[in-house]
Amino acid sequence: MSIAENLxxxxxxxxxxxxxxxxIVVVALLAMGPYTFGRGMQQNLVILFSLIVLGTMWxxxxxxGGMVSIGQQAYIGIGAYGLVYIADTLGIDPxxxxxIAVIIAGxxxxxxxxxxxxxxxxYFAIGTWVIAEVVKLIVEQxxxxxxxxxxxxxxxxxxxxxxxxxxxxxxxxxxxxxxxAVTYLLMRSRLGLGFTAIRDDAVAAGSLGVRVTRxxxxxxxxxxxxxxxAGAMIAANTLRVQPExxxxxxxxxxxxxxxxIGGIGTIEGPIVGAIVFFALQQWLSDFxxxxxxxxxxxxxxxxxxxxxxxxxxxxxxxxxxxFPVGYRIANPLxxxxxxxxxxxxxx
Amino acid sequence: xxxxLEVRGLSKRFGSVVTAENISFDVKQGTxxxxxxxxxxxxxxxxxxxxxxxxxxxxxxxxxxxxITKERAANRTKAGIARSFQIPRPFVDMTVFENVYVxxxxxxxxxxxxxxxxxxxxxxxxxxLHLSExxxxxxxxxxxxxxxxxxxLATNPSLILLDEIAGGLTEKELPPLIxxxxxxxxxxxxxxxIEHIVHAxxxxxxxxxxxxxxxxxxxxxxxxxxxxxEVIEVYLGSTFDxxxxx
Numbered sequence: 380m381s382i383a384e385n386l387x388x389x390x391x392x393x394x395x396x397x398x399x400x401x402x403i404v405v406v407a408l409l410a411m412g413p414y415t416f417g418r419g420m421q422q423n424l425v426i427l428f429s430l431i432v433l434g435t436m437w438x439x440x441x442x443x444g445g446m447v448s449i450g451q452q453a454y455i456g457i458g459a460y461g462l463v464y465i466a467d468t469l470g471i472d473p474x475x476x477x478x479i480a481v482i483i484a485g486x487x488x489x490x491x492x493x494x495x496x497x498x499x500x501x502y503f504a505i506g507t508w509v510i511a512e513v514v515k516l517i518v519e520q521x522x523x524x525x526x527x528x529x530x531x532x533x534x535x536x537x538x539x540x541x542x543x544x545x546x547x548x549x550x551x552x553x554x555x556x557x558x559x560a561v562t563y564l565l566m567r568s569r570l571g572l573g574f575t576a577i578r579d580d581a582v583a584a585g586s587l588g589v590r591v592t593r594x595x596x597x598x599x600x601x602x603x604x605x606x607x608x609a610g611a612m613i614a615a616n617t618l619r620v621q622p623e624x625x626x627x628x629x630x631x632x633x634x635x636x637x638x639x640i641g642g643i644g645t646i647e648g649p650i651v652g653a654i655v656f657f658a659l660q661q662w663l664s665d666f667x668x669x670x671x672x673x674x675x676x677x678x679x680x681x682x683x684x685x686x687x688x689x690x691x692x693x694x695x696x697x698x699x700x701x702f703p704v705g706y707r708i709a710n711p712l713x714x715x716x717x718x719x720x721x722x723x724x725x726x
Numbered sequence: 727x728x729x730x731l732e733v734r735g736l737s738k739r740f741g742s743v744v745t746a747e748n749i750s751f752d753v754k755q756g757t758x759x760x761x762x763x764x765x766x767x768x769x770x771x772x773x774x775x776x777x778x779x780x781x782x783x784x785x786x787x788x789x790x791x792x793x794i795t796k797e798r799a800a801n802r803t804k805a806g807i808a809r810s811f812q813i814p815r816p817f818v819d820m821t822v823f824e825n826v827y828v829x830x831x832x833x834x835x836x837x838x839x840x841x842x843x844x845x846x847x848x849x850x851x852x853x854x855l856h857l858s859e860x861x862x863x864x865x866x867x868x869x870x871x872x873x874x875x876x877x878x879l880a881t882n883p884s885l886i887l888l889d890e891i892a893g894g895l896t897e898k899e900l901p902p903l904i905x906x907x908x909x910x911x912x913x914x915x916x917x918x919x920i921e922h923i924v925h926a927x928x929x930x931x932x933x934x935x936x937x938x939x940x941x942x943x944x945x946x947x948x949x950x951x952x953x954x955x956e957v958i959e960v961y962l963g964s965t966f967d968x969x970x971x972x
Contacts, residue, residue, distance in 0.1 A: 569831050569837050572827070575817065575819070582779060584832075585798075586808075587832055587878075590800045644819070705824060706821070708823055
């Protein structure tokens with residue numbers, strides 16, 4: 380009678396195959412962007428892409444790793460400054476400089492994690508912010524990085540504007556695909572199962588053999604690298620990096636808003652959240668201060684009415700999953716409802 | 727038979743509250759040890775010290791001939807020590823199956839099909855298989871307790887520590903659980919079982935230990951321990967509640 384020997388576990392669902400097709404079509408259409416969209420539109424979309432990457436990375440950290448950070452702007456800044464320094468000062472091709480900047484952010488995030496992980500909960504959140512401020516203060520002391528007034532990104536200005544904008548656009552589109560794919564593959568792996576367990580109950584996860592601190596460190600480093608990738612995109616898009624804006628805590632507010640309204644703990648949520656946030660930003664930009672008031676109100680309303688965010692509403696509380704990471708049993712289980720616990724663990 | 731678990735001089739205090747004071751005992755391979763004691767005796771703390779959730783202040787813990795006193799909790803699980811929590815700690819946003827698969831994938835390092843089958847066997851053993859697809863957060867107390875046991879079993883333990891697994895169960899629900907734990911012991915798994923329901927314990931365990939205020943009051947044959955005057959006075963005779971330390 381044992382179901383165990385012929386147990387079938389499904390990782391993908393019908394909606395996920397549909398999701399893969401939709402994702403490929405959307406990315407393919409977006410890849411035509413430079414031929415169909417104007418320059419302004421492309422630059423705007425780069426902002427959207429960077430928001431998707433940032434939301435995805437904050438969700439990885441908080442939604443899957445259970446770490447609420449308000450200091451990820453440290454890595455946005457490291458990515459942005461890293462790109463400018465490596466490309467302009469060291470003279471390395473900007474498109475090679477981007478992955479190098481991302482790796483450097485990863486190298487920085489490792490020792491920082493040892494510092495930040497001494498704190499937990501609210502103290503961790505505040506601690507990460509303090510660390511981000513410290514990174515900003517250090518950068519402001521470095522003349523080679525333009526100190527307090529910042530630097531302009533020159534390496535790309537040798538290209539014609541049309542070409543430059545198109546390259547940055549494609550780079551950003553690739554970045555989105557990488558960020559979402561890495562998050563998906565990570566969450567789908569055994570490590571991801573451990574992350575989800577840690578988020579729900581770290582003590583129980585540890586007692587089942589999950590290496591809690593090591594898992595959290597992996598999430599933290601990956602998230603830092605992803606934020607650095609977004610930082611590099613922002614620098615390449617605006618061609619100017621200033622410490623006050625690139626290390627602004629506002630980035631954390633954006634990331635939290637995107638993840639909360641989109642739906643925390645899902646891969647789709649931050650993508651939806653970033654699109655909504657970006658649209659609101661565009662529409663409300665004429666309203667001045669009211670823009671922030673409306674954003675705040677919206678965040679409160681959605682948190683109260685839709686705890687699983689907009690994606691939770693669209694997906695019918697998780698019934699539709701474009702990026703499934705769970706383990707579904709394919710065998711019929713109904714007939715086991717009446718079976719009493721067996722007397723021994725053996726069959 | 728050799729001892730699977732050797733505890734020597736274990737001590738732990740929280741400020742001025744002593745929860746373990748020079749505790750020493752052995753559990754032989756393939757036997758079951760029951761632990762009784764009034765609330766606040768330090769029973770749950772003792773399990774937390776053995777599993778590595780809490781660091782010890784003094785003393786040593788030897789498991790399977792290896793000193794694990796300073797080993798991380800996750801590594802102790804991988805070495806074969808599993809535990810069920812007194813207050814169930816399910817991963818609420820995961821399904822019941824996923825909860826148990828965590829134990830197989832990490833605790834027993836069995837992933838993929840082997841791990842799925844191990845998880846399904848643990849669910850079958852504990853009578854939870856039909857609930858596999860339910861979110862763990864939706865389970866009632868009895869099933870949450872079973873889930874604790876299923877997850878622990880999925881780690882393929884050689885020593886299982888049960889913390890009031892029968893607490894809150896009805897008289898009807900008790901016999902299958904007792905049979906289950908006896909079956910575990912008979913299949914070679916060493917059991918350490920904390921329980922207030924003494925007749926459930928004495929039906930299974932080979933030895934009984936009584937703790938009070940962090941000290942070992944008596945250890946030995948279950949019936950002799952329950953008859954000893956100190957145990958009767960401090961445990962069965964006492965009416966005051968010191969509050970559970972967990």
